Amino acid sequence: MTKSYQQLLNLPNILTLSRIVAVPVVVVLLMFESKQTCFWAAMVFLAASLTDWLDGYLARKWEVVTVLGKFLDPLADKLIVMAALIMLIPLDRVPAWAVFIILARDIIVSGIRSIASSEGIVIDASPLGKYKTIFQMIALVILLLHYQYYWFFGVQFDFLYASMHHVGIIIFYISLVLTIWSGVDYFAKFFKIFAR
Structure with a gap:
C-alpha cells in the first residue's frame, strides 16, 4: 500500500x-x-x-x-440523517413537512457555502448549527427507539415506563426550530459578506 x-x-x-x-x-x-x-x-x-x-x-x-x-x-x-428521517415518515413518527424543511435547509446551506467557497470566502459553522446537529441526533435516536421500554434490565416499574416517541418528538421540534434559526443565520452571514 x-x-x-x-x-x-x-x-x-x-x-x-x-x-x-x-x-x-x-x-x-x-x-x-x-x-x-x-x-x-x-x-x-x-x-x-x-x-x-x-x-x-x-x-x-x-x-x-x-x-x-x-x-x-x-x-x-447528511446521508445518515436523511436516511433516518425519510424512513421515519411512513412509520408516522415525524411529519413529512418538517423533514422537507430540514432537507431543504441543508441543501440551501450547502449551496451557499459552495458559492462562498468558489469566491474564496469561508462561512464558518455557527454554534446554532452545532446545537441543531446535537438535538437532531438525540431526537432521531429516541424516535428510532419509539416504543415504550421498562428500564433497569426489564424490571417493571410503572413510573419508569416511558414513551420514547413523546420524548423524541419534543426534542425533534426543538431541533427543527434550531434548523430554521441556523439556516436564517447562514443567509444573513452570506448576504452580509456579499453586500461588501
Missing part, C-alpha cells in the same frame, strides 16, 4: 466511511419494523453519530485532515 493510500485510509476517514456503511443498515432494519429492529437501528445510528464527533477529534489531534475527509464527513452526516 502506497503512502498516499495510507494517508487517505487513516482512522478518521475509516470512521467516516463506516458512517456511510451504516446508512443501508439503518434503512433495512427500519424496513422490517419491530421493537427489536428499531432498537438495533437506534444503536447503529447512535454509534454512527458518535463517530461523527470522534473522527473530527482524531483528525485534528493527529493532524491528518485530508481533502477526502473534508468531503466525506459532511456527506456522511
Whole structure:
C-alpha cells in the first residue's frame, strides 16, 4: 500500500466511511419494523453519530485532515440523517413537512457555502448549527427507539415506563426550530459578506 493510500485510509476517514456503511443498515432494519429492529437501528445510528464527533477529534489531534475527509464527513452526516428521517415518515413518527424543511435547509446551506467557497470566502459553522446537529441526533435516536421500554434490565416499574416517541418528538421540534434559526443565520452571514 502506497503512502498516499495510507494517508487517505487513516482512522478518521475509516470512521467516516463506516458512517456511510451504516446508512443501508439503518434503512433495512427500519424496513422490517419491530421493537427489536428499531432498537438495533437506534444503536447503529447512535454509534454512527458518535463517530461523527470522534473522527473530527482524531483528525485534528493527529493532524491528518485530508481533502477526502473534508468531503466525506459532511456527506456522511447528511446521508445518515436523511436516511433516518425519510424512513421515519411512513412509520408516522415525524411529519413529512418538517423533514422537507430540514432537507431543504441543508441543501440551501450547502449551496451557499459552495458559492462562498468558489469566491474564496469561508462561512464558518455557527454554534446554532452545532446545537441543531446535537438535538437532531438525540431526537432521531429516541424516535428510532419509539416504543415504550421498562428500564433497569426489564424490571417493571410503572413510573419508569416511558414513551420514547413523546420524548423524541419534543426534542425533534426543538431541533427543527434550531434548523430554521441556523439556516436564517447562514443567509444573513452570506448576504452580509456579499453586500461588501
